[in-house]
Amino acid sequence: MNLPEGFITKYQQLLGDQADAFLASFDQPVVNGFRVNPLWPDAKIDLPTDQPIDYSEWGYLGKVDGNAIDHVAGYVYSQEPSAQFVGTVAAPHANEWVLDLCAAPGGKTTHLASYLGDSGLLVSNEINAGRAKILASNVERFGLTNTIVTNNDPATLAAAWPETFDRILVDAPCSGEGMFRKDPEAIRYWTPDYPATCAARQREILTEAVKMLKPGGTLVYSTCTFSPEEDEQIIAWVKETYGFAIEPIAKTDGMVDGHPEWANDDPELTNTARLFPHLLVGEGHFVAKLVKPGELTEDHPVVPVKATMTKPQSTDFQTFVTTSLNQSFAGQFMVRKEQLFVLPSQVPDLMHVRLVRPGIHLGMFKKNRFEPSHTLATLTVPHLFKQEFDVDDAEYQRYRHGETLVRELPGKQFVRLTKEHKGFAIGHLVNDTIKNLYPKGLRV
């Protein structure tokens, strides 16, 4: 790989006799991994699980086919091994309120949600509007029930939600040196000054994250870069500026301690973790776990949401539930631009943030009727629909292409389509024909 001259000399100086092995690792193949979705317990997946990743509870080595049912139905999430270590370190506890501040496309978010299950609250934020949509679609594909997706800059969120979260992940935008092997295009952005530019932005993001963390709360900071400016030096700055403690991270084979001598010589920096591709199977990463001074309490600033569903809308939704579902949804409902959402059981003030997805997207009110959203196809609620049709390979291809299917059943109702009993789509059954409701953006 054609690495910049300045990059090579920098790491020769920092890594000494390890530099040759480090630089040679850029010519090794990328390592693929995936996590299975524990929100579908006991599910059988088609991918081999004979190579578990020892530090990742649901992680395995292997490549996921984007058209395979396990991916389309949200039973697996493709994520390279080292990135999975971030979720392992963050590992939220049940009932916590968790913020994933830089969340798109959603690898860490789906991992954090795997720990939370149905409990607590996960807010997944992404500053870039286009990427926030991709994040929302991955949140939906993974079937998450207690996740809000927002599209804000960190300062706006901090003004809305002071001292609100028990745990915050800042998976920071960085110079991406650890991804050069996966995405050689990233090398084009690299200059000797680029890490310092990224570090300035990381300090801005962390300044806002600190405001949103409850006293005693946990901040996990990660990058996919090797540069000390964005790694140890940032953590040294957080500790010096805000008095956070740097918690020890349990490392497995191949992971190494952060280098105090690459920052301010604070020995606590050895508590952070570095993942180098020449020492383990995976790409380059850095992870730190910090705790804010103070006592953590269990309180959350819950704000009730005003009901916005009109009476006729409520009737249309109930008609859909009665004809098509085995169960309804409990909780606070929100209607925005004719779209119906059911919110996580507890939420903070939602008035001052830009919501991409305030909760589960249930569907849309059309003229005198309610049409369910594609979200319900992959929502992690077994047997949600009264009528589920399992399809074969040919029908799977045809439906994802946009065609109708035939099933002999009179009447009108919305149905879920499954392959190997894994939900991947919904359809509208009208007198023997399943009309295609597969979103145009997902068709193949």
Ligand SMILES: C[S@@+](CC[C@H](N)C(=O)[O-])C[C@H]1O[C@@H](n2cnc3c(N)ncnc32)[C@H](O)[C@@H]1O
């Ligand atoms: C490393 S990526 C996040 C990857 C994600 N956590 C995952 O696991 O899929 C960093 C994200 O930070 C976002 N970002 C860029 N500038 C930002 C800023 N000033 N504040 C917050 N996020 C920013 C980027 O758009 C990008 O999506």
